[in-house]
């Protein structure tokens with residue numbers, strides 16, 4: 358089966374539409390969302406509706422949690438906090454109810470998905486180092502885990518010693534636990550501003566990282582027009 362797995366959309370409809378158009382050419386059978394559908398970008402309601410329309414299985418991100426009042430806002434920096442407050446005003450009650458119903462973790466037969474970390478997922482810790490990945494390896498009862506949150510795509514392997522890769526092609530070995538960070542659709546932070554997502558082919562035992570160009574200027578202008586912090590528009594251009 359071929360899965361498209363993506364997250365950290367952050368209300369960026371321009372980026373999401375380009376990713377989904379790319380998916381239509383990739384024989385995708387199943388869509389999975391790693392959370393943070395909203396927050397930062399100017400189209401939160403539209404992004405929630407798009408994900409719901411796909412029938413994607415989604416987990417809850419910290420921004421999704423915050424806009425429905427489930428997360429203490431002191432966790433966020435000033436710009437993120439402004440965006441959470443603005444986003445909460447844009448969302449319909451129906452969308453808020455849907456976000457409220459998202460789980461922190463979902464387990465599929467061969468892999469799991471989470472926004473931040475499988476180790477205490479409610480704390481939304483980042484998985485950025487081999488040590489962070491090790492906490493996850495110890496919690497995994499499936500060989501493969503997909504997550505987001507850092508907006509930085511990479512994969513960690515529970516080999517001896519543990520290793521990681523930044524390569525866009527990630528071969529899987531079912532005997533080696535693997536954590537894949539799918540990067541960010543709507544606010545990449547690895548200095549590559551293109552929208553990022555992964556395709557997991559379970560038969561080929563392969564994960565492929567994809568990058569797609571989108572209309573960054575349009576998404577950035579919408580952020581400015583909405584009166585959201587200017588830096589949220591600028592960082593789309595910089596990809597960091």
Ligand SMILES: [Fe+2]
Pocket residue numbers: 365367393418506507508
């Ligand atoms: Fe995020």
